[in-house]
Amino acid sequence: MRWLGSLHAEWTKLRTLPSTWWLLAATVVLTAALGAAAASSVTTRICPTPCNADTTKLTLSGVQLSQAICLVLGALSIGAEYSTGTIRTTLTAMPGRWRVLTSKAAVLSLLTAVAGAVGVLSSLGLARLILPTPPDGALLRPATGSILILVLVTLLGLSLATLLRDTAGSITLGLGILYVVPILSHLVNSPTWQHRLQRWAPMPAGLSIQATKNLGALAIAPWPGLGVLAAYAVGLLGAGGVWFRLRDA
Amino acid sequence: MWDVPLASLSMSDASIEVRDLRKRFGRTLAVDGLSFRVEPGTVTGFVGPNGAGKSTTMRSLLGLDTPDEGRALIGGRPYHALRTPLLEVGALLDAAALHPARRGRDHLRWLANSHGLPMRRVDEVLEQVGMEQAARRRAGGYSLGMRQRLGIAAALLGDPAVLLLDEPVNGLDPEGIQWIRALLRHLATEGRAILVSSHLMSELEDTADHLVVIGRGRLIADTAVADLLAAASGDRVRLRTSSRTEAMELLAREGGTVAVVDRDLLTVTGLPAERVVELLSVSRVPFAEVGAHRASLEEAYMELTRDAVEFTSTPAGTDEVNR
Incomplete structure (x- = not known):
């Protein structure tokens, strides 16, 4: 009964803030619009029939940006409680x-999963209209995987903000973890280190779930890759929980 | 939706107890071996200058801060042992603690949801604090007085037997101050135990039955307001007269000690009021008013803290030495 009460209270808290709905709408729109834009860039010249490019991955590339919105949503959900004092x-x-x-x-997971599902399904639907050879075959893994990426990144935002008790700081750190590490992997010269960063950095590892072609060339296999992102999110959530419990509020 | 009976902590169990509480933040000793008890049916004023340790004590009672030593109990139990805390303790810590984009009513809604309380209860407390209209607006536009009222509504939501209110008078207009005094008196007559902190003694005049005075984390006084006022008033007699010099000479000759308060106001010690009237009448010294002097709570507090200064100044001194 106490769990039901807590879930109900947290649901009411989230749904009574306009920012929640703006952020969720932005997640849907960014996922779908960027996916559609990426799909429109495909021409028969770069993708003759039969097409060798991974059009499914391309169609779902909106997730690479919309995950940043999810990070903000997760961070705000507890960061704003600290900044306003409602945490007490x-x-x-x-x-x-x-x-x-x-x-x-x-x-948060439930809300992001719903928004992610709408975004991902819209991307795939738009791609069917745009692409000369629409993505086919095994769509289930990349589609559900993309939704899970958004959910896990939301949890990452929540974890970081619980640890830092600060929205801006946790968003900055989260964006760093997501985007800066992959950029670094392009800057390092050593192929061994490039491989390691692709394997263990949360975003490149997580995005391997979207691959449908040429799986042998991936630094990490799809599900283990998503597992890496999940390990970051759940590990940090656990650390955040321990810290949350031990500190004075 | 499930229904939870209101007031699960019966009024007779309503008590607040702090025992040998000690809490250190870094180098500052915020609370230093504090003990006191708040009984049901009383409004206890929790007074001390800013930084005396009032908020830390309240946070410890609410399980927000973990004390280094000692116990902070509600109805004999630590806060985390309460199954339905909002039905047992109502707290107002910081009225400003509202999300600016959330409507006042929605703030109470999530609190009600956490304990499965019906929405009817939200509307009841909003009506009780006079916020039915304002609660439809977003909290970002609230005045401090409105925030205080919403905070009090939140504290009353679970109809708790124990209330902890940190500076609830802050920011209220004179009408609001009257309102909260009456409300607190009313809640106490229902048998609730109420702890109200303030850094201004005058705010508690006519409200508190009992006072817990602290300074630098230590107890300075734990006393009934009536006793404190009686002690501070002494056996002084107030005398208003236009013939100040004559009256002073006469009363001093008869063994009274006379002090000048104002141009036409004197206080007399050592003579009962009837004797003063008798002496003045016989000698035909005109006077307008004679009565027992009643000290204000502020005066009594000043007297109390004056004695406590030496006692309380040591801990900070040792802190400086340790640096």
Whole structure:
């Protein structure tokens, strides 16, 4: 019963802020629009029939940007509680700190999953209209994987903001982890290190779930790759939870 | 939706107890071995200058801060042991703690949801604090007084037997101050235990039955307001007269100690009021008013803290030496 109460409270908190809905709408639009734009860039010249390019991955490339919105959504959900001071109200109503954090995580996951599903399905639908040879075959793994990426990045934002107790700081750190590490991998000269960064940095590893062609060339296989991102999100959420429990509010 | 009976902590169990509480933040000792108890049916004023440790004590009672030593109990139990905390303790810590983009009513809604309270209860407390209209607006546009009212509504939501209010009078207009005084008196007569902190003693005049005065994290006084006022008032008599010099000479000759308060106002010690009237009448010294002097709470507080200064100044001194 107490869990139901916490979940209900966190759901009401999220849904009564206009920013939640703006961010979720932006996730859908960015995912679909960028996917459609990427799909329109495909011409028969670079992709003759039969096409060798991974059009599924291309169609879902909007996720690479819309995940940043999810990071913000996750970070705001607890960062704003610290900046406004409502975290104390939350903890007097729900003194179980793990319960608060997991309820937030559950509600955020559900909302992001729904928005992600709408975005991903729209991308695939638009691609069918745009592409000369629409993505076919095994769409289930890249599609559900893309939704899971968005959910995990939201949790990453929540974890970082729980650890840092600061929205701006956690978003900056989160963007760094997501985007700067892959850029670094292009800057290092050593192929060994390039390979390692592609394998263990959360974003490149997670995005391998979208690949449908030439899987042998991937630095990490699709599901293990998503597992790397999940390990970051869940590991940091656990660390955030321990820290949340131990510190004075 | 499930229904939770209101007031799960019965009024007779309503108590707040702090025992040997100690809490250090870095080098500052915020609370230093504090003990006191708040009984049901009383409004206890929790007074001390800013930084005396009032908020830390309240946060410890609410399970937000973990004390280094000692216990902070509500109805004999630590906060985290309460199954339905909002039904047992109502707290107002920081009225400004509202998300500016959330409507006031929605703030109460999520609190109600956390305990499965019906929405009817949200509307009831909003009506009780006079915020039915304003609660439809986003909290970013609220005045401090409106935030205080919403915070009090949140504290009352679960109809709790124990109330902890940190500086609830701050930011209220005179009408609001009257309102909250009446409300607190009313809530206490219902048998609730109420702890109200303030850094201004005058705010608690006519509201508090009991006072817990702290300074630098230590207890300075734990006393009934009536006793404190009686002690501070002493056996002084107030006398208003236009013939100040004559009256002073006469009363001093008869063994009174006379002090000048104002141009036509004197206080007399050592003579009962009837004797003063008798002496003045016999000697035909005109006077307008004679009565027992009643000290204000502020005066009593000043007297109290004056004695406590030496006692409280040591901890900071040792801190400086340790650096």
